[in-house]
C-alpha cells in the first residue's frame with residue numbers, strides 16, 4: 001500500500017484508507033479529465049465557428065441529431081456514475097460494519113474536548129491510545145451540542161450527537177501519533193477542540209492500559225482496597241460492620257480462626273484471603289453457601305494486595 005502523504009491527502013494510516021484514497025483519486029482525475037475536455041472543446045469550437053466577414057451571410061445550416069452521439073453521451077456518463085455509486089456504497093458499508101473482534105472505546109464529545117473510556121477502566125482526555133493492527137469500535141455520544149470525530153489519517157469522520165449513540169471504527173496499520181479534529185462547528189472554542197490518536201504496539205498498549213487503568217494511583221493500599229470493595233461488588237455479599245450478609249463479615253476476621261464447612265478450621269491470613277478471592281470453593285466458611293464467584297482473571301495482583309490490606313485494616317489480630 002502507498003504509505004506517503006500527498007498534496008491532497010495525509011499519510012494513509014488505517015486499513016480502510018487505501019480503498020478510500022483510490023476512489024478519491026479516480027473521481028478526482030475523472031472530473032479533471034472531463035473538465036479539461038469540455039472546456040477545451042468549448043473554447044476550440046467557439047473560435048472555430050465564430051462569426052466572420054466571410055461566413056456572415058451563409059445560410060443557417062440544418063442541424064439534425066445523431067442517435068449514436070446522444071446514446072454515447074448518455075450511456076458512458078451513466079455507466080461511470082453507477083460504478084462510482086456502487087464503489088462508494090461498498091466503502092460506506094465497510095465503514096459502517098464493525099469487525100466482530102473489535103475492542104471498544106467510548107468517545108464523549110463536549111464543549112470543547114474529547115474524552116475516552118476504555119474497557120479496563122482507564123480514561124483519557126484529548127488523547128486516545130489504541131493498539132496497531134486491532135480494530136477499534138468507537139461508541140460515540142455528546143454531552144451538549146453536535147460535534148464530529150474526524151481523524152484524517154484514518155479517513156474517518158462521524159457526527160457525535162447528544163442523546164444518541166453513533167458508531168464508527170478504524171484499524172490503524174501504522175504506529176504513530178495522528179491528529180484528531182472536531183469537524184462540526186460547536187461554538188466559540190470549536191477550533192481548539194483538537195486531540196491526538198496515539199497508535200502503539202500491542203505490547204505497549206498493554207503496558208499503557210495497565211498503568212492508565214490503575215485506579216489506585218495516589219491511594220494507600222487500604223484506601224484502594226476500600227474502593228475496590230465497593231467497585232468490585234464485594235459489598236453486595238460482605239459487610240464490614242460485623243453483620244452477616246450473603247457472605248461473612250470482614251470485621252475483625254484477620255488473624256482469627258474461622259470454622260469451615262468441612263469441620264476443620266483455618267486462620268485468616270494473607271494467603272487465605274487470596275485463595276478465598278481466587279478459588280472461593282477451596283475453603284468454604286461454615287454456615288454459608290458456596291455462592292461466591294471466582295475473581296480469577298478479574299482482579300489483578302495489585303488489587304488483591306489492596307483488598308488484603310483493607311480486610312486487615314478492619315481489625316483482628
Ligand SMILES: [Cu+2]
Nearest residue numbers: 147182186193
Ligand atoms: Cu466540537
